[in-house]
Amino acid sequence: MKAMSLILVVLFSLFSVAQATAQDISAGETIYQANCRNCHGPTAKGMASFPKLTGNSADYIVDLLEKYRAGETVGPNTPLMAPLAKDLSDEDIANLAAYITTTFN
Numbered sequence: 001m002k003a004m005s006l007i008l009v010v011l012f013s014l015f016s017v018a019q020a021t022a023q024d025i026s027a028g029e030t031i032y033q034a035n036c037r038n039c040h041g042p043t044a045k046g047m048a049s050f051p052k053l054t055g056n057s058a059d060y061i062v063d064l065l066e067k068y069r070a071g072e073t074v075g076p077n078t079p080l081m082a083p084l085a086k087d088l089s090d091e092d093i094a095n096l097a098a099y100i101t102t103t104f105n
């Protein structure tokens, strides 16, 4: 019985470590709901000149966010989007892409 609990404890710690290094979807959600939904909408479907973010791969979203962050011009409305990407870390970008693709696609 004691061995069993020990195994469970070990498994549980391994699981926590794996979780901490994987993309953090809830961290992505926090950023999205605070900083992105006003333009891209509550379910990332977009509106008016704000593009939908659904239907894309995580790699595509990461790539574009890195371009906006780097100050590259992506589309005609880049000046509206670029300031929002400016302060994102690599981790924020990975978390946002994970959140958007797992929740809305």
Ligand code: HEC
Pocket (backbone or CB within 6 Å): 031, 032, 035, 036, 037, 038, 039, 040, 049, 050, 051, 052, 053, 061, 064, 065, 073, 074, 075, 076, 077, 078, 079, 080, 081, 084, 085, 096
């Ligand atoms: C002020 C409104 C606004 C906010 C807030 C905003 N965006 Fe955008 N976003 C835009 C606009 C406008 C574009 C299109 C820009 C262009 O023409 O290059 C865009 C483009 C994008 C694209 C590329 C979509 C595509 O397929 O071309 C991604 C990805 C994106 N935004 C993610 C985000 C994320 C993540 C956040 C929150 C950190 C965010 N946006 C916040 C307005 C906004």
